[in-house]
Amino acid sequence: MKHLILTTALVLSAPAAFACETVTVGDLTIQHAWSKASIGVDRPAVFYVEITNSGSSDDALVGISTPAAGMPMLHETVVTDGIASMPHAMSVPVPAGQTVQLAPGGYHGMLMGLTAALKEGDRFPVTLTFEKAGAVTANVDVLPLRSEGPDCADAGQ
Amino acid sequence: MRGRRAVILGLGGAAGAVAFMLGLGAWRTRNRPAANAVLPLPVSNMGWQLTDHRGQTVRPTDWLGRPVMAFFGFTWCPDVCPTTLSAISGWLEELGAEADRLTVALISVDPERDTPDVLADYVGNFDPRIVGLTGPEAQVARAAEDFRVTYRKVPRDDGDYTMDHTAGVFLFYADGRFASIIDFHEDRRFALPRIRRTLN
Numbered sequence A: 001m002k003h004l005i006l007t008t009a010l011v012l013s014a015p016a017a018f019a020c021e022t023v024t025v026g027d028l029t030i031q032h033a034w035s036k037a038s039i040g041v042d043r044p045a046v047f048y049v050e051i052t053n054s055g056s057s058d059d060a061l062v063g064i065s066t067p068a069a070g071m072p073m074l075h076e077t078v079v080t081d082g083i084a085s086m087p088h089a090m091s092v093p094v095p096a097g098q099t100v101q102l103a104p105g106g107y108h109g110m111l112m113g114l115t116a117a118l119k120e121g122d123r124f125p126v127t128l129t130f131e132k133a134g135a136v137t138a139n140v141d142v143l144p145l146r147s148e149g150p151d152c153a154d155a156g157q
Numbered sequence B: 001m002r003g004r005r006a007v008i009l010g011l012g013g014a015a016g017a018v019a020f021m022l023g024l025g026a027w028r029t030r031n032r033p034a035a036n037a038v039l040p041l042p043v044s045n046m047g048w049q050l051t052d053h054r055g056q057t058v059r060p061t062d063w064l065g066r067p068v069m070a071f072f073g074f075t076w077c078p079d080v081c082p083t084t085l086s087a088i089s090g091w092l093e094e095l096g097a098e099a100d101r102l103t104v105a106l107i108s109v110d111p112e113r114d115t116p117d118v119l120a121d122y123v124g125n126f127d128p129r130i131v132g133l134t135g136p137e138a139q140v141a142r143a144a145e146d147f148r149v150t151y152r153k154v155p156r157d158d159g160d161y162t163m164d165h166t167a168g169v170f171l172f173y174a175d176g177r178f179a180s181i182i183d184f185h186e187d188r189r190f191a192l193p194r195i196r197r198t199l200n
């Protein structure tokens, strides 16, 4: 019985394995890298991630690149007087001692010019470039379009 | 001493009440026209005609008799719209069969790309009770006007375009009266009781 429960838990958590993986560069920890399934290649897709700066100096995410999209870009969803827009973000601040999220309704990677449709269960790499820490590559899990984030045991959201 | 304080408090309270009533009066006078310009029309006064994702014609009169939850969006929208649709799907699931009495609609602000078939592909990813609506640009504009909603086309860096649009979720009672708006960044826990209020 115990074995069965364990197996079930493993099966359930398997699809989110990569999103729950952690990569580090300098004082930065990157985890919960995920995206949503796309309908075809014409629509822009998204990239979400969580970055923790355990160091004592501020850093900033200044760019993203990925073989999955011809034109990846940092955006921020802003709601002004009830109207949502998503201007280009030159950088996403990652202050010392803080955790910053690219998450639904806020900062996001906007993946324009998809090279292939993103299907649930797919994985693709995204390289994040930080002002000070440099570049690091994270594996991104494609979750259903309906998903609100990866289901990690340690998920901070 | 205690008596005197009570009198002072009483006077203060009365003065406060008068000030409040005066203030309220002023607020009412000042804001009456503005409030009407901002709040959506009752469904019974709306005048649009759209097509749903199954190809059926839908008019505001078709909505009367059932509470309505409606919002504006478009299927090329990567962040705000799927986030809203996920939230709505979650609310509908929590309400269960109770939500079967609710009309739930996504009205496209991008009819150029969102044909009924495109909408069908899109809403199919969410709760099956969500209906996608689109139509000629003039009818979408009319719906936006009736809801007091804003939308505009914004060119994107890659030559494509995106849409800025009002992101709130509108609630109406079964008789068509406007109930409230669930703002995009509002705490989700407050949404359910407000949806329930339109159901009862």
Ligand SMILES: [Cu+2]
Pocket: A075, A076, A086, A108, A109, A110, B078, B079
């Ligand atoms: Cu964006």
